[in-house]
Amino acid sequence: MEYDLIKRLSQYKKILVKLKTMGFVKVFSDNLSDALGISASLVRKDFAACNLTGKRRGGYQVNELIEKLNILLGKNSEQRVIVVGCGKLGSALMNYRGFDTEQIKIVAGFDTNPQRQNPDGAIPVFPVDQLEAYIREQRIQVAILAVPEEASLQTMERLESYGIRGILNFAQVPMRSSENCNVENVNLALEVEKLFYFVNAQQTRLRIKEQA
């Protein structure tokens, strides 16, 4: 999975920004490995894979790393995203504060329900039949999908055909990525299930210990 690398790149960047505010000019692979709980080898390997070079004795330049990581992560252009499906979850995501710090900007929402539409809002919400025009005119590449389960497959296919290249999918049914369109599935129920599995497993283990 190349996914882990991207995740780490993003983590490196966050730490580097913090270090910069603390006055750091250079960092060593050891510093970053400590902060992330991974080996220094992996840090160096990641950097090498991304053509981020350091000096054999002087470590890596913080400024240079941040700048290059921003380019790699596409942070130098604004990251415009639309939200399709503006029910409770969708509209919560439209106002999610966690996006602000990451140059991610929700530019519009779309919903079939006229009561949720509001073309004049701070973040406008349009009817779904304007999706295609909007995506093509504004050259939108990434969408967050928060429609009810029934509509998810059909909506996903429409988004792909309109030229969307990346989808963050909150529908209960996980979707697979296609050649043109990368899909990240966020399955909240599954995450909660994992937690209960661990809680149960832990208690079972304790019970076995007590018996022994």
Place this chain on the structure above:
Amino acid sequence: MEYDLIKRLSQYKKILVKLKTMGFVKVFSDNLSDALGISASLVRKDFAACNLTGKRRGGYQVNELIEKLNILLGKNSEQRVIVVGCGKLGSALMNYRGFDTEQIKIVAGFDTNPQRQNPDGAIPVFPVDQLEAYIREQRIQVAILAVPEEASLQTMERLESYGIRGILNFAQVPMRSSENCNVENVNLALEVEKLFYFVNAQQTRLRIKEQA
């Protein structure tokens, strides 16, 4: 990561339930491997690891699998969860439809803001100072954390000290699991970042191709 196994167990279960409604009585490892896009060996290995046995010629009993998977995933008792932080995201999660089908029940919310409190709602929202009493009295083990970044660390520590064993964390700062408490971090900004990385990477690749 044992995480992948749990994820697959949950996926197996979902498929098996569907197959059951279609009248299936038994399944072969081949059927499940096709549905999940993994090898049949892995299916058999997963089942062996969970003491789910089949017959050398007759495959696995669908009913038996579902039942045992439900026990493993803790689905036979109701999975009660509280939501801490009932802003837009938190209250959207309280009403998230995707939990219903998985026996996950949001039993209460907690918020410091009196305007959001509503002890008599369908899902009551209490002041945060009632957290400890509620968790201990109701023996709550799992919490969803959707508080603003400033409050996340402190709230997490409180939850742990009150006996919470699993936390689904929506705060921007990822938290590490401790011995007693398992933390799953949902970092929405990171997910969106991944998508842009792929979109960019794909376009870069195309550009390079064109130049060649």
Place this chain on the structure above:
DNA sequence: TAGATTGTTAATCGATTAACAATC
């Protein structure tokens, strides 16, 4: 019996870490 599928062992693969020569 012959055929099919499990359960399990060995092989493969990819990701991470350890080690160390190159070099600042």
Place this chain on the structure above:
DNA sequence: TAGATTGTTAATCGATTAACAATC
């Protein structure tokens, strides 16, 4: 120069797959 840190190669580890003997 001596010492420290990178960049890279070899070793390790874990997860997945392939293969096949056991057996229904």
